[in-house]
Amino acid sequence: MDLKEKLISSFLAFENQVDTDTFIHNVRNEAIKMFEEKGFPTKKEEAWKYTSLNSVLKHDYSVFPTQENNVDYNEVKKYFIHDIDTFNVVFIDGKFASHLSQTTHDGIDVCLMSSALTKPKYRLIIENYFNKAATNDSLASLNTAFSSEGAYIHIPKNKLVQKPIQIINFSTGNETATMLQPRNLIVIDENSHVQIIERHQSLTDNPVLTNSVTEIFTNKRAIVDYYKIQNDRLNASLIDNTFIKQRQESVASVHTFAFGGKLVRNNLNFFQEGQRIDSTLKGITIIGDNQHVDHNTLVHHIEPNCESHQDYKGIFDESATGVFNGKIIVEKEAQKTNAFQANNNILISDKASINTKPQLEIFADDVKCSHGCTIGQLDESAMFYMRSRGIPEKEAKALLMYAFSNNVLNSVKIPEIKQRITKIIANKLGVNIGFDL
Amino acid sequence: MLKIENLHASIDDKAILRGINLEVKAGEVHAIMGPNGSGKSTLASVIAGKEDYEVTQGHIVFNNENIDELAAEERAHKGIFLSFQYPVEIPGVSVTNFMKTAINETRKAKGLEEMPAKDMLKLIREKSELLEIDRKFLSRSLNEGFSGGEKKRNEIFQMAMLEPQLAILDETDSGLDIDALRIVANGVNKLKNKDNAVIVITHYQRLLDYIVPDFVHVLHNGRIVKSGPKELAHELEEKGYDWIKDEVEA
Numbered sequence: 001m002d003l004k005e006k007l008i009s010s011f012l013a014f015e016n017q018v019d020t021d022t023f024i025h026n027v028r029n030e031a032i033k034m035f036e037e038k039g040f041p042t043k044k045e046e047a048w049k050y051t052s053l054n055s056v057l058k059h060d061y062s063v064f065p066t067q068e069n070n071v072d073y074n075e076v077k078k079y080f081i082h083d084i085d086t087f088n089v090v091f092i093d094g095k096f097a098s099h100l101s102q103t104t105h106d107g108i109d110v111c112l113m114s115s116a117l118t119k120p121k122y123r124l125i126i127e128n129y130f131n132k133a134a135t136n137d138s139l140a141s142l143n144t145a146f147s148s149e150g151a152y153i154h155i156p157k158n159k160l161v162q163k164p165i166q167i168i169n170f171s172t173g174n175e176t177a178t179m180l181q182p183r184n185l186i187v188i189d190e191n192s193h194v195q196i197i198e199r200h201q202s203l204t205d206n207p208v209l210t211n212s213v214t215e216i217f218t219n220k221r222a223i224v225d226y227y228k229i230q231n232d233r234l235n236a237s238l239i240d241n242t243f244i245k246q247r248q249e250s251v252a253s254v255h256t257f258a259f260g261g262k263l264v265r266n267n268l269n270f271f272q273e274g275q276r277i278d279s280t281l282k283g284i285t286i287i288g289d290n291q292h293v294d295h296n297t298l299v300h301h302i303e304p305n306c307e308s309h310q311d312y313k314g315i316f317d318e319s320a321t322g323v324f325n326g327k328i329i330v331e332k333e334a335q336k337t338n339a340f341q342a343n344n345n346i347l348i349s350d351k352a353s354i355n356t357k358p359q360l361e362i363f364a365d366d367v368k369c370s371h372g373c374t375i376g377q378l379d380e381s382a383m384f385y386m387r388s389r390g391i392p393e394k395e396a397k398a399l400l401m402y403a404f405s406n407n408v409l410n411s412v413k414i415p416e417i418k419q420r421i422t423k424i425i426a427n428k429l430g431v432n433i434g435f436d437l
Numbered sequence: 438m439l440k441i442e443n444l445h446a447s448i449d450d451k452a453i454l455r456g457i458n459l460e461v462k463a464g465e466v467h468a469i470m471g472p473n474g475s476g477k478s479t480l481a482s483v484i485a486g487k488e489d490y491e492v493t494q495g496h497i498v499f500n501n502e503n504i505d506e507l508a509a510e511e512r513a514h515k516g517i518f519l520s521f522q523y524p525v526e527i528p529g530v531s532v533t534n535f536m537k538t539a540i541n542e543t544r545k546a547k548g549l550e551e552m553p554a555k556d557m558l559k560l561i562r563e564k565s566e567l568l569e570i571d572r573k574f575l576s577r578s579l580n581e582g583f584s585g586g587e588k589k590r591n592e593i594f595q596m597a598m599l600e601p602q603l604a605i606l607d608e609t610d611s612g613l614d615i616d617a618l619r620i621v622a623n624g625v626n627k628l629k630n631k632d633n634a635v636i637v638i639t640h641y642q643r644l645l646d647y648i649v650p651d652f653v654h655v656l657h658n659g660r661i662v663k664s665g666p667k668e669l670a671h672e673l674e675e676k677g678y679d680w681i682k683d684e685v686e687a
Contacts, residue, residue, distance in 0.1 A: 382527050388513055390599065
């Protein structure tokens with residue numbers, strides 16, 4: 001039985017386990033039908049031309065978690081941004097881990113999707129927002145069909161949330177292979193501001209496949225800064241589907257730091273439904289081995305006077321492969337749009353490769369849109385310059401690569417995240433030099 | 438300190454240096470002059486260890502050690518410094534961060550601890566004053582958007598920070614106005630002592646009014662064809678290089 005059949009045949013058992021007497025029952029049933037119809041995407045589809053899921057779909061995954069597993073905080077502390085005060089919503093093998101979490105209902109809701117989907121007091125928000133940003137492509141539909149747990153965050157209007165919120169999904173590897181489908185919903189009302197950090201981390205070398213969906217709604221003048229730290233083990237694969245619906249004058253930024261995992265696909269979608277909206281999509285990808293990272297972005301400019309900024313840097317070593325596919329749609333009504341996109345890549349080895357493709361569909365006539373992509377090697381003259389000052393080859397390389405990705409790091413607003421990413425980069429590049437100062 | 442014996446070097450099978458012999462002792466200043474294309478910059482790069490050039494014959498000996506096989510960074514650790522004719526722009530790396538990394542990597546290579554941040558800042562302050570460098574300048578990306586003069590001043594600032602035993606100044610005077618030239622030359626002179634040495638590579642005599650050489654060598658067609666005292670530089674300035682070429686070819 002292949003994974004698709006297994007998922008479809010498991011669906012009834014899954015639905016029986018969770019509460020079926022809710023609004024979401026219908027949503028789930030429609031979603032599983034959609035998935036059944038479409039199946040997993042293949043390389044025949046334009047959007048998946050350079051990413052094959054075959055190697056990650058072949059495992060016999062346990063498809064929905066039943067067992068409660070436990071891990072000790074000290075074992076996993078290093079995966080938290082622990083030097084600052086944060087709210088934490090933490091899951092182990094898809095189940096909420098209360099001892100690792102710090103949730104709240106004090107003025108804001110930082111809690112669990114499972115409660116939000118079942119308790120009447122959340123019903124209005126769920127009906128208004130749940131699955132209202134996610135598209136009905138096969139992977140998002142699959143997640144919707146199995147959606148039961150994840151982070152639920154609702155920030156009412158005029159709140160400046162002081163503490164960043166961390167959403168962390170651990171997998172213990174207690175099953176031989178695990179498939180996880182976390183589902184997050186984040187609603188930020190008028191004038192509110194929140195910062196969120198998301199991470200997926202496997203704790204053993206058993207295969208893990210995560211197909212996550214995060215829906216984010218920024219209402220009028222709301223601000224969200226979202227950071228995705230992807231530094232998982234080489235057995236773990238992630239399909240991240242993030243959908244952001246923005247209302248007028250809201251500001252949303254997503255930084256994706258892709259350093260780890262076997263296969264990572266980031267489907268990042270912005271929908272601008274209002275005027276004077278600002279969207280930022282930035283990323284640093286540093287991979288080696290046989291790793292594969294695919295950034296598939298969409299910015300949909302629907303109304304006038306909005307901006308979007310995309311800046312992705314990629315460094316590929318050994319046999320690593322990368323994909324950047326950046327689509328910008330500017331509707332006819334979306335006059336005075338400013339849309340920028342840049343994708344710069346460095347190939348360190350002859351075996352590494354990157355496929356980069358900007359896709360601009362512009363129907364308005366008074367817009368500023370620019371895009372550019374580069375693929376290059378390390379600058380040899382810069383290497384000699386640095387080495388002639390006593391900086392060894394490896395360190396010189398690392399410094400150049402760090403400098404190359406530095407302008408993405410500079411827009412990170414939480415210093416501790418910047419420090420952490422800098423450390424991960426130094427680690428990844430095998431050097432022990434402090435990049436700051 | 439430096440002894441170059443019958444050095445031949447080529448790039449892409451094209452011979453550039455065709456038998457250089459040169460000895461530089463501690464405390465000396467040598468000027469290497471010569472027309473364009475004579476091999477001046479190649480000589481500087483080969484001493485510093487640029488891998489694009491292939492040394493086909495001869496040796497470079499530094500402090501009685503053959504350094505032919507050493508990487509550029511290892512030569513730097515031993516005390517060789519090259520001030521570039523065209524300093525490379527490195528966006529995203531600040532002058533301070535660059536110097537901090539260079540100094541600490543050099544210390545690491547010598548088995549020393551990293552320099553404490555406080556000492557580093559003090560050293561930076563001291564040396565930037567010597568070169569009359571604005572503090573703001575130090576947090577800018579290395580050489581990015583620097584004027585010609587700023588780039589050269591920054592090279593000598595790096596030299597001051599690293600305190601090399603042998604400094605090779607490759608066309609450090611090009612692109613400098615008279616004030617910048619004076620600051621740069623003054624910096625070099627202050628760093629000069631009986632234990633170190635300087636090789637000044639220049640096309641013109643101008644810089645040698647400020648950094649006075651003990652010896653002047655004329656490079657032509659990949660060989661040193663004439664050596665003499667500092668007066669030779671004046672002669673070259675007056676008569677140009679043609680008479681040397683004639684003399685050599687005669």
